[in-house]
Amino acid sequence: MAQADFQKNFRVIVEKIFNNWQNLRLAVEHGMGGRHGQQVALEIMDYMYKYCIGNENISEGELQLVLEELMDEEFDTICEDGSITEICRHLLRYKQMSLQGQYNEIEIELNKLPSGEEWLSPGAKATCIRVVNDSSSEDEATNTEDDMDIGMENESESQRAIKPQTCQKNEEFVESDPGWTTVRGRKK
Numbered sequence: 001m002a003q004a005d006f007q008k009n010f011r012v013i014v015e016k017i018f019n020n021w022q023n024l025r026l027a028v029e030h031g032m033g034g035r036h037g038q039q040v041a042l043e044i045m046d047y048m049y050k051y052c053i054g055n056e057n058i059s060e061g062e063l064q065l066v067l068e069e070l071m072d073e074e075f076d077t078i079c080e081d082g083s084i085t086e087i088c089r090h091l092l093r094y095k096q097m098s099l100q101g102q103y104n105e106i107e108i109e110l111n112k113l114p115s116g117e118e119w120l121s122p123g124a125k126a127t128c129i130r131v132v133n134d135s136s137s138e139d140e141a142t143n144t145e146d147d148m149d150i151g152m153e154n155e156s157e158s159q160r161a162i163k164p165q166t167c168q169k170n171e172e173f174v175e176s177d178p179g180w181t182t183v184r185g186r187k188k
Contacts, residue, residue: 010098011049013106017090018045019120020113023083027075028119040074041120052095063088 018024024044028037044067051066052058067084071077097106 006098007053009103010053010095013094013098013110014045014049014052014091015118015120016110016113017087017094018048019118020116021083021087023077023079023081024071024075025119027071027077032075032077037075038120044070044074045120048091052091058092060085060088060092063092 018041024041027033028041031037033040047070048063048067051063064084067088068079071079071084094106097103
């Protein structure tokens with residue numbers, strides 16, 4: 001029973017951490033994961049949860065390498081702002097605290113995070129906005145998956161089941177260097 005409580009509570013912690021990770025959200029919203037970027041982000045969150053509970057002695061460096069590789073492979077995104085280090089540090093720290101049953105302390109710390117919508121959940125719906133590519137190259141002009149901007153909105157289960165993804169033209173957003181997103185920390 002204690003293991004089941006640990007897994008359930010740690011799952012909530014992982015979801016809270018990933019829902020507050022702006023780099024992942026930006027990668028999804030800007031279409032870096034393609035049309036199914038939100039689903040890919042959910043899979044990354046699930047994978048990291050399973051990786052953490054399935055391995056007893058994970059080092060922070062090992063966990064960072066896993067998450068960096070996932071972000072690079074799935075979103076063509078390299079985070080140079082230290083957020084992956086911070087995410088991994090929190091995951092391992094909260095895993096240890098969860099194993100010791102320190103849920104009240106964890107809840108106090110997690111409540112300090114900004115409260116916002118839970119965009120990374122099966123109840124959120126992604127909508128695509130097609131971006132007009134001003135390039136003269138035919139190859140680039142026919143690439144529709146890379147030319148998507150993803151936005152999130154909450155919907156009920158029934159609405160999500162009925163409505164397909166919608167795509168609309170938007171001539172304002174054009175990625176200057178398609179294929180890669182680099183996130184850097186703010187200069188102080």
